[in-house]
Amino acid sequence: LAKTTQPISMDSYEGQEVNITCSHNNIATNDYITWYQQFPSQGPRFIIQGYKTKVTNEVASLFIPADRKSSTLSLPRVSLSDTAVYYCLVGGRNNYGQNFVFGPGTRLSVLP
Amino acid sequence: KAGVTQTPRYLIKTRGQQVTLSCSPISGHRSVSWYQQTPGQGLQFLFEYFSETQRNKGNFPGRFSGRQFSNSRSEMNVSTLELGDSALYLCASRFGGDMNTEAFFGQGTRLTVV
Numbered sequence: 521l522a523k524t525t526q527p528i529s530m531d532s533y534e535g536q537e538v539n540i541t542c543s544h545n546n547i548a549t550n551d552y553i554t555w556y557q558q559f560p561s562q563g564p565r566f567i568i569q570g571y572k573t574k575v576t577n578e579v580a581s582l583f584i585p586a587d588r589k590s591s592t593l594s595l596p597r598v599s600l601s602d603t604a605v606y607y608c609l610v611g612g613r614n615n616y617g618q619n620f621v622f623g624p625g626t627r628l629s630v631l632p
Numbered sequence: 633k634a635g636v637t638q639t640p641r642y643l644i645k646t647r648g649q650q651v652t653l654s655c656s657p658i659s660g661h662r663s664v665s666w667y668q669q670t671p672g673q674g675l676q677f678l679f680e681y682f683s684e685t686q687r688n689k690g691n692f693p694g695r696f697s698g699r700q701f702s703n704s705r706s707e708m709n710v711s712t713l714e715l716g717d718s719a720l721y722l723c724a725s726r727f728g729g730d731m732n733t734e735a736f737f738g739q740g741t742r743l744t745v746v
Contacts, residue, residue, distance in 0.1 A: 561739070561740075562737075562739055562740075563636070563722045563723075563724065563737025563738050563739055563740055564675070564722070564724075564735075564737050565737065566734040566735060566736075569734070607675060622667075622674060622675040622676070622677070623674075624674050625674060625675070
């Protein structure tokens with residue numbers, strides 16, 4: 521089971537780039553890494569997913585080193601509305617069983 | 633397109649009772665997953681259904697069960713409720729059966745056991 525660890529909280533200012541790192545030392549060969557964002561009283565929302573190297577979409581980038589034991593979510597130029605909890609999820613494609621583990625989440629506070 | 637709908641939004645039950653929660657996925661989505669979220673344990677995977685079959689199950693006792701209907705709507709049931717079952721229960725739907733594709737979450741059902 522790929523256990524993950526993330527910083528409990530982070531503070532940033534509007535307009536800055538924020539990098540949140542997730543450690544997953546026991547990641548398996550077929551595990552993908554997915555990040556979700558959650559606002560209070562709402563369900564999580566998909567941000568980005570990757571397997572290795574770098575993935576970029578319209579809202580974030582995901583950096584995964586060659587050993588895949590960690591991953592970094594990068595949010596460019598954050599705004600107040602990016603204040604939320606960010607979860608790292610490691611899980612296997614077409615895997616059966618108890619292999620979908622959410623990290624504890626990182627509470628990001630964006631200050632004006 | 634309507635999002636994932638969970639009913640009811642809030643529920644209060646007494647210890648020992650049972651409860652059934654409902655989830656209507658996005659139209660066309662065939663996979664439904666359930667999660668429990670608590671302040672102490674965070675987000676934990678309960679189970680996943682695809683085409684009316686349970687394909688994945690998290691590490692929860694047998695008191696937690698679920699099912700999926702032919703229209704992809706899903707229900708989860710918790711029997712013999714305990715105080716520790718108080719949580720936000722989230723449902724997520726996916727178009728296909730791949731657990732690593734994007735999941736769309738509902739707003740959840742907040743269950744309070746007293």
